[in-house]
Amino acid sequence: MEVTLADLLLSNFLKNATVLAGEKGLSKKVTSVTVLDSPDAHQYLRGGEFVVTTAYSILDDEDMQSRVVENLAKNGAAGLGIKLRFFKNKLPERLKKKADEIGFSIISMPDEHAYIDILEFVMLNMVCNLTKEVKRIDEVYKEINKSISSEGLDGVAKILYKWTGLSIVILFEEEAYSYPAFTLPTKFSKRHEKWSPKYSKYNTAGSVNCYGWEINGETSLEWLATEIMLDNSSEGYILMFKDKEDFNKTDCIILDYAASACSMEIQRIKSLKDVKRKYKNEFLLRLMNGEYSFKDAFYQASQLDFSISQDNLIVAVLDSNNIMEHNFSIERIDNLITRVFGKNAIYGMYNNDLVILFSNYINRTDFPINKFYDELENIFGKTPYYLGIGRLINFSSVQKSYEEAKKAIKIGSLINIAPKLFHFSSLGFYRLLNLPEVNDEIRLFYNEYLIPLVEYDRNNNADLIETLSIYISCGYNYRETAKCLYVHPNTVRYRVSTIERLTQLDLKSADDRLNMQIALKIMPFITNT
Helix, strand or coil: CCEEHHHHHCCHHHCCCEEEECHHHCCCEECEEEECCCCCHHHHCCCCEEEEECCHHHCCCHHHHHHHHHHHHHCCCCEEEECHHHHCCCCCHHHHHHHHHHCCCEEECCCCCCHHHHHHHHHHHHHHHHHHHHHHHHHHHHHHHHHHHHHHHHHHHHHHHHHHCCCEEEEECCEEEEECCCCCCCCCCCCHHHCEECCCCCCCCCCEEEEEEEECCEEEEEEEEEEEEECCEEEEEEEEECCCCCCCHHHHHHHHHHHHHHHHHHHHHHHHHHHHHHHHHHHHHHHHCCCCCHHHHHHHHHHCCCCCCCCCEEEEEEECCCCCCCHHHHHHHHHHHHHHHHHHEEEEEECCEEEEEEECCCCHHHCCHHHHHHHCHHHHCCCCCEEEECCCECHHHHHHHHHHHHHHHHHHHHCCCCCCEEEHHHCHHHHHCCCCCCCHHHHHHHHHHHHHHHHHHHHHCCCHHHHHHHHHHCCCCHHHHHHHHCCCHHHHHHHHHHHHHHHCCCCCCHHHHHHHHHHHHHHHHHHCC
């Protein structure tokens, strides 16, 4: 699309032209032709002009000649075409020296060419180059469209590489589609806001911008990036990494189009996911309601890329106030489940809960639930979320495992376990009670053992409940308890004796110790309900 002075000199039209000075400037782009008929013509330049002149108006003033050349260069002229007949066919030495010094090309123009001939020649070259470039870009567009229909986002990366020769990475959701195989540096952030903008003359080309990544003050990576938008929402980025050659305007045009093509492909992907999510939800709903035989469930699951087994099933419930409020979370959770568990998990909404059914996990060591829980933080951030896990069951007991997962969340959230990942099988004593519901007998039990201490603490600004809890967790050891409370052991002894006096218990008795531990365990359910 661009024509340089060097390109023009290769033509037959200028075969008799000679570079008189400023050879370093021959790579400058020519956008138009203008005539210099007065020394102040530079004021009217827009940049990229090939200026032609007889220089008659400055024939006898060497200072003016140098100033004119300097002003033309400063105002972005591509070069100067001069007819030498008034200079006795020789460029003044001072003018040549100035042009060489500033890298501004001066070219002798054959006398037989009128100004209108030169104008037509340059414009014709620009149109020819533009036509070639448009045809080339049109070919790229066609190949992108063809490739995306058969190979998706991977196909786009391949075609971009084919036509630019530069490494391509397409970021969408948690995936990076690259061609050729390109591994982003370990510390490279996929988050756009972490990238450092770099100046580039192409920063204004549509939505394409230039970025850099520095190590020890030096740029180690430089890339063009354009955002993939869908319904005014950012879905990802296409990155084109710089090699030995600099980027050019065509790279930006192609990149901009590729983003539009990727947007359509992403819309297709998301539509398919929505349909698949609907079928998964329906499958899970019918499964939880006991509407499937195992044979039917196995067939339906296989259609949804879920490998269900007759035994070794686990149900989990993910609870957060924001799950239903933010659709983006559902998509990201979907991607995370697929990435961590593959075909061994399926999820859907059931009774307003996000329920996940896991299959083929025999024991906890093979079950990557901790990894899943940790990565949920990237989705929810500071929003509280809880994950309840039912016990390992067979196909006919999925409803039971679901109820256990729900109960694990209810109990775990009240007793303040950290992290908020609750296995029903790890709740121990709490599984024996119908918690979190509190019946009259549980409340009476709590009142009998702990109310005297609660009232004493409230009336005397004391810490008997805290002391008792730490005393038990320290194995009824005065010195260890004192260390935890940052007090003297005698202070602990005094507090323990006060506890025994108020409750009429003997904390050396195994039965009294057990009853007091139970009272402390049920305390959160009394005070938080």
